[in-house]
Amino acid sequence: SQTIHQWPATLVQPVGSPLSLECTVEGTSNPNLYWYRQAAGRGLQLLFYSVGIGQISSEVPQNLSASRPQDRQFILSSKKLLLSDSGFYLCAWSAVLAEQFFGPGTRLTVL
C-alpha cells in the first residue's frame, strides 16, 4: 500500500531564516505530487505541483520554491521566511486522473 510522509511535523523559525520541508511517498511510482498551504484552519491553497522529476509548476507567486530531486521526493523551500509564510503545509500525491492522498502536514510558525 502507498504511504506518504512529511517532516518535520512542527517547525518554529525566525523571520529571514531558510526553510526546507520534505515529503516522500512509498509504494508507488511516478506519482503526481502537490504542495498546499492552509491558513487559519480553512481553505487549501495549491502552491506547487509536479508530474515528474525536475518538473515543477507554480500556482501562486510567492516567497517559496519547490523541487523534486527524486521520483518520490518533493521539497518545499524558502531562502528567507516571511511572517506571512506561517501556516499548515500539506503534501499530497495522486496517480493520473485520480484522487489525491494527503500527508500528515507540517505546522510552520514564523516569528
Place this chain on the structure above:
Amino acid sequence: AQTVTQSQPEMSVQEAETVTLSCTYDTSENNYYLFWYKQPPSRQMILVIRQEAYKQQNATENRFSVNFQKAAKSFSLKISDSQLGDTAMYFCAFMKHGGYSTLTFGKGTMLLVSP
C-alpha cells in the same frame, strides 16, 4: 476556471442523526470528478467519497452518500447515523478530467457532532 462554494461555515448535529452538507460548483467542463474530504482535529486530510460526473448513480460509502445534481452543479454530502468521530472540517473539491489532477477546494464546513 472552476470555483467551489460551501455556503455553510458551521453545522451542528446530534449523535445518531442525519446531516447534509451543501456544495455547489461552477465549471464549463463536462467531464470531471468531485470529492468530499474530511479534516479532523489532527488536521490529516482524509478522502471520504468520490463521484465521477459521467455517472448518474450517486456514490455511497457506508454512512456517507452524495446527492449529485449535474445540471444544478450541486454536490451535497449526507452523513447518516452521525458519530462523535465525524466531528471535523469537511471540504468539497473539484477536479477536471485531463490535466494534472489538480484540485479546487471549497472553504470548508465545520461539522460538530454532539452527544
